[in-house]
Amino acid sequence: MLIGVLALQGAVSEHCRALTSLNINNVKIRNLEQIKQIDGLIIPGGESTTLRKLIVNANLWEFIMKSNMPLMGTCAGAILLGKNKDETFGKMDFSIDRNYYGRQINSFEEMLEIKDYSNFRGVFIRAPAITDGGNTTPIAFCKKQIVGCTDGKNMALTFHPELTNDNYFHKLWLEGMK
Numbered sequence: 001m002l003i004g005v006l007a008l009q010g011a012v013s014e015h016c017r018a019l020t021s022l023n024i025n026n027v028k029i030r031n032l033e034q035i036k037q038i039d040g041l042i043i044p045g046g047e048s049t050t051l052r053k054l055i056v057n058a059n060l061w062e063f064i065m066k067s068n069m070p071l072m073g074t075c076a077g078a079i080l081l082g083k084n085k086d087e088t089f090g091k092m093d094f095s096i097d098r099n100y101y102g103r104q105i106n107s108f109e110e111m112l113e114i115k116d117y118s119n120f121r122g123v124f125i126r127a128p129a130i131t132d133g134g135n136t137t138p139i140a141f142c143k144k145q146i147v148g149c150t151d152g153k154n155m156a157l158t159f160h161p162e163l164t165n166d167n168y169f170h171k172l173w174l175e176g177m178k
């Protein structure tokens with residue numbers, strides 16, 4: 001199995017580190033040739049408007065849109081997987097609002113509420129919020145809000161799991177692919 005990390009913007013090498021620590025082969029994805037080789041893709045955080053443009057410019061938008069491969073989106077990546085007033089892939093049935101907690105200065109860290117797991121510190125950087133979980137399964141909460149959800153093989157997280165050393169969510173996503 002080979003997992004790709006979209007490498008156009010954001011915390012790319014941190015996601016690669018998490019995958020490597022789980023003994024998962026991984027590759028940074030910048031073009032069509034590379035994306036055709038992989039079995040799953042992580043779309044990292046960054047800035048969703050810019051990220052969208054970079055994906056289109058790299059000629060990857062249509063490929064991702066049509067593909068059935070498992071996706072994990074973190075923060076800006078989660079925005080692109082859900083439903084927003086801006087254009088997204090809309091691959092997962094949840095609604096997400098950008099910059100929900102305010103400006104960059106309102107970024108925060110907070111322990112998450114997760115079923116059957118504890119002590120996961122969520123890093124929220126100008127994070128969005130899932131305002132309606134739709135038909136996805138919520139997997140993590142913070143301040144009573146859904147901050148993580150799955151629909152089987154896809155996972156969206158409004159925080160940055162790659163910025164902590166706990167690979168719980170990466171592992172969960174990989175297990176969901178089986």
Ligand code: GLN
Nearest residue numbers: 045046047048075076098
């Ligand atoms: N605020 C960014 C956006 O709306 C997301 C921030 C992030 O990915 N850390 O796209």
